[in-house]
Amino acid sequence: MVNVSPRLRDSLDYEDPGETDPRLSFGFRSLSINSAEYEHYQPDDDHRPLAGSPHPTATRRNRRQRRNDQALHHAVPFEYQTTADGDVFRVVLLLAGTGDAPIECRLELESSRKPRKGYRCLSYCWGETTDRNAAILLDGFRFAVTENLHKALQCIRKANAEVRIWIDQICINQSDYDERAHQVSIMKHIFSKAKVIVWLGEEDDRSKKLCEYARKMGRGEHAPRDNPRTVLNRILSQRQLQDAVQRLLQRQWFTRVWVIPEVALASFTEVAIGNDLISWDNLVRLIKDTQLPQNGGFDKQTALLGNPRQRIAILSQMAASQREGLLHTDVTQLLILAKSSNATDHRDKVYAFFAMTLLRLRPDYRELPDYKRSIERLYIEIAEHYVNSIPWDAYYSRWHGLDEQRRTQQLMSMLYSAGRLHQDFDLPSWVPDWTFAWYQAPFWCTTDANLTNFSGRDDWSVGIRSQYRAGGDKLGTFELVGDAGRHYLRVSALVFDTIVEVSETTPASTPAFAGYSSTPTPGSAVTLDSPTFSFGRGSFKTKKGLLGMATRGVQPGDVLAIILGGDVPVVLRAADDSNWDREREAYMLLCECFVQSHDVMGGELLRTTAWQAEDIELT
Structure with a gap:
């Protein structure tokens, strides 16, 4: 029992009606509830914490937050008073601040050719939605921003110094199409003179340790007698490391199309996760050295083109090209990246690469980019x-010393990326739909990360070529022909079989056939019952008794063809000939395909029947 002094009677049924509980009297180290002596007392003036009341620090913080919210709410909305054109672009001056204090910024004009002061660029993701649900003070006015950018600014700003930084959401008038187009055209100059901060988002339960792991691995910090791996395992075990890297690569930043030029063009890049910073080189080294666990079924982290590790590899190779002053010439890489990226405006699937490619040197593309097109x-x-x-x-092939094999591979990659079954927009069947995301493991190339080649030359794509050589190494006819304002693609092809049966499922593979090569690249062999390659595909049987796989949507009557120079066959459908008056056969390209035949996939069929190949036109 707890003793209380003065001693209380066990019963509170007092004989004297005027007698009260002494704990309610002032003498018992408490204020009397009925005391008239304290009528002048104002509780708001007492900053001592009382039991059951908020801590005064929290009270002051909440009061300050209410004032800040009111200041933002009553501020006049911001309007752009000038247009960024010529060599001019805007830079944000992020004022010092901490905690929940409102984010205050000022806008300054800067020259993209000869900047007066140093600045940084922010590479980030707008967020799950483009809705601007947060606000900052910009030149004293209220400026709406996305919540993700608001969080990034809170982490980036400093307590006692200003930060000069370029942020697309603020520095470009997004509602002015002409200004957006102009700023894209000078993006190369803006980013090549800046240090880039990649903000991947807020920290999670393992990102802090992952950053520490990456920094120590990059610096080689360990005691003289310690094994480096032992030191690193004290931070994260191998399983924890794999899990942390997988979580990191699943962040939304890795799917955004604009991050590609932002990092490739930068003079120096550092990565921020919450308040932790690591260099871009340390991040790439970490991803390269971490072997992710293999799954038995379809795994988009490894099976799809443009998976996060492959994106990192292509981006690093692009950055190496930029450092050597070489503009990009590999359309295969651009298609891999664009179709695996997200963009608010579908035109950015092309325009995001404008500053890095030879397009900007062509006089007939001087009007690019055009957001009204x-x-x-x-x-x-x-x-x-x-x-x-x-x-x-000649300027295209000489820029990186492209040989005939690489030029042929790039042309064929455009066809394999196209096809009516892989298009959302109304396009000719031979034109890639840059917005149609990869969802199948490809037959025409591998999805390996290829993190070993970071040279400036376009040798990267040679390493992803498939093991198949159905069309041989020599390119036939490959040219545009015009007809009534619409172009058709004329190619040399061997039409060798017709589909007679289709199924939504794939049958078991013939035991004697496991890909083409007798010693295939590890993980690259294709079989009809492979869960990786059958995902999203069905099977077919041909008139000659061959079995194969193709995208669901092919029909009996569709034909199989080998395009000269191509590595895998394609499925074609005869074009509607009601208004067709041409000498050559016309077809609609549907998709690439796999045929369970060494003769077909290895090129023997074409070698023995090459005389039957003819020029056809793809509509």
């Missing part, structure tokens, strides 16, 4: 540009 028209013009440039323009 239709998406379909843009994609068709880009495809026509590459078809005309890769095999014929």
Whole structure:
């Protein structure tokens, strides 16, 4: 029993009606509830914490937050008073601040050719939604931003210093299409003179340890007698490391299309996760050295083109090209990245790469980028540009010393990325839909990360070529022909069989056939019952008794063809000939396919029947 002094009677049924509980009297170290002596007392003036009341620090913080919210709410909305054109762009001056204090910024104009002061660029993701549900003070006015950017600014700003930084959401008038187009055209100059901060988002339960792991691995910090791996395992075990890297690569930043030029063009890049910083080189080294666990079924982290590790590899190779002053010429890489990326405006699937490619040097593309151009028209013009440039323009092939094999591979990658079954927009069947995301493991190339080649030359794509050589190494006819304002693609092809049966499932593979090569690249062999390659596909049987796999949507009557120079066969459908008056056969390209035949996939069929190949036109 707890003793209380003065001693209380066990019963509170007092004989004297005027007698009260002494604990309620002032003498018992408490205020009397009925005391008239304290009528002048104002509780708001007493900052001592009382039992059951908020801590005064929290009270002051809440009061300050209410004032800040009111200041933002009553501020006049910001309006751009100038247009960024010529060599001019805007820079944000992020004022010092901490905690929940409102984010205050000022806008300054800067020259993209000869900046007066140093600045940084923020590479981030707008967020799960583009809705601007948060606000900052910009030049004293209220400026709406996305919640993700608001969190990034809170982490980036300093307590006692200002930060000069370029942020697309603030520095570009997003509602002015002409200004957006102009700023994209000078993006190369903006980023090449800046240090880039990649903000991946807020920290989670393992990101802090992952950053520490990456820093120590990069510096090689360990005691003289310690094994480096032992030191690192004290931070994260191998299983914890694999899990942390997988979580990191699943962050939304890795799927955004604009992060590609932002990192590739930067003079120096550092990565921020919450308040932790590591260099970009340490992040790449960490991803390269961490072997992710293998799954038995379809795993998009390894099976799909443009998976996070492959994106990192391509981006690093692009950055190496930029450091050597070489503009990009590999459309295969651009298609891999664009189709695996997200963009608010579908035109950015092309325009994001404008500053890094030879497009900006062509006089006939001086009006690019143009956000008023239709998406379909843009994609068709880009495809026509590459078809005309890769095999014929001397400046294109000489830029990186492209040989015939690499030029052929790039042209064929455009066809394998296209096809009516892989298009959302109304496009010619041979034009890639840059917005149609990869969802199947490809037959025409591998999805390996290829993190070993970071040279400036375009040797990267040679390493991803598939093991198949159905069309041989020599490219046949590959040219555009015009008809009534719409171009068709004329190619040399061998039409060798017709589909007679289709199924939504794939049958078991013939035991004697496991891919083409007798010693295939590890993980690259294709079988009809492979969960990796059958995902999203069905099976077919041909008139000649061959079995194969193709994208669901092929029908009996569709034909199989080998395009000269291509590595895998394609499925074609005869074009509607009601208004067709041409000498050559016309087909609609549907998709790539796999045929369970060594003769077909290895090129023997083409070698023995090459005389039957003819020029056809793809509509």
